[in-house]
Amino acid sequence: MKIRLDTVVKTFDTFRAVHGVSLEIESGELVALLGPSGSGKTTILRMVAGLEYADGGKIYFGDEDATDIPVRDRGVGFVFQHYALFPHMTVAENIAFGMKVSKVKRSKAEIAARVADLLRLVKLDGLGERFPGQISGGQRQRVALARALAVDPKVLLLDEPFGALDANVRRDLRRWLREIHEELAITTLFVTHDQEEALDLADRVVILKDGKIVQQGTPEEVCREPNSPFVMGFLGDTNRLPANVSGGRAVVGNAALPAPGVADGKAEIFVRPSDLDWTEHGDGVPAKILRVIDRPDGRRLLAATDQGETLELDVAPEIQAKAGDEGFVTVRRGRIFAAG
């Protein structure tokens, strides 16, 4: 089922949570709404679900205007951040809930068979008789997903689905959700504030800030072509270096980078730590190392430039450096934005 949002607006009291957001999600697509807290991502998800109503704009499911259809008739599966499992029902009863209250009558045997199928799908066979309080967080989230899938939703919506879980469990569940999505090909929209999760899982990432879409595209597009300092900074660690642009070249320290299409004048170069290098002699920005942080896959150097800015560099493990060393930071590649 294709979902389309057309200039959707939502205001809480006096706070404008969502400002005219338009978005299309193709049938079978897995899309992440990514943004910091307060960016309106959860509000958008809840409006798609019908748990909040839009103050303006339209939401279409396929060709049908779903803007004012209440949640119980909208045919969405919603997975809550804290699972929202019914604590007084067993895992199997939780999964069966939607089928039991449905207007479509099903026999007990039918429901039991479907519950068994879903338990197998979420790899929880044999845990049907447990209560939610007796299983782990990761298992609860899988029960929540099975419960949402039990009613054959047209759309699956997940609100920070892995937010409350340990890092390891989170990584496993992410891969597993991707597998389930590939198996069922159900249109899925999920909310996260974790860029790694969005990039790992989604076909397309929609980045939000202050209730507006800042950029949307495939993980490759948003990573390689971030359209603003905000997107650049939100997707990963970033260094900011002041530069002067003239004639399509950006001069930083005693080095220069090509800057096609950037107007002459002051500009800022945004560089990932791994796109900076450290040399003791050569072209670059003179700097002094403040601290060295060793990591399994390399070393991170914190260095201060003459202007007093602190840069973070990820360098190869072989690089010899220690606090107090003086040298040069070279820029391998960066994105240049005119200073705002």
Add this chain to the structure above:
Amino acid sequence: MARRVLPGLPLALGITLVYVSIIVVLPLSALVYKAASLGFEDYWRIVSSGRALASYRVTALSALAATAFNLVFGFALAWVLVRYRFPGRRFIDALVDLPFALPTAVAGIALTALFAPNGWFGSILGEAGITVAYTPLGIMIAMAFTSLPFIVRTIQPVLEDLDPALEEAAQSLGGSDASIFARVILPLLTPAILAGVSLAFARSLGEFGAIIFIAGNQPFSTEITALLAFIRLEEYDYQAAAAIASVLLITAFLMLAVTNILQARALRYTARG
């Protein structure tokens, strides 16, 4: 025993045990001892006399009716106080505790004045052919008045803690309001409802001050058990008073036991496995 952050377990436990012994266990033991000194035949004759049986009947039935009424009304009150925001909500919330704070005799006199045949309510109800004062209906109203806070105050906090996401989840799964209430909200409130009901019922069984003014206290029709025990006491027949009181005591214990079993059943899901 594992070390605890706060010291003083022996002291705290000691004080608690002494307190419970002096205030609760000692008087109850004295009561049982007094009743037991009667011998079985005399005891049985007193507690199964016609007048005593009639008092059990009117007390238990009135308490049952009052509790049933409060279950519906108290639940609605708790629901409204938790779920809606309206002007005067805090005032009504404070008002719920009034039966706790008011001397029960004052409540009894006020209710009698209202429901007497020439009172504000009594005169109107009288025209409709309903007499409240000096009938079991009056006993029921007095019991309902004094036991209302138990139901409201046990349900209210549990209702407040109910995660709104549970209802949203049930809605997203297609549940109607009625099915969400019956399958999600009510089962989660059941332990609190049971606790409130048992407290309200126990309070109604033992209520004295509020009732004796409005009840009329006619033996065999509007005489409650607590009053009968009091009358025996006035007659210096301590053993008979203790015997009748022991019936109330046993009833209260049995009811607490039943409620505990029901509550444990309703809370099975919280057991860790």
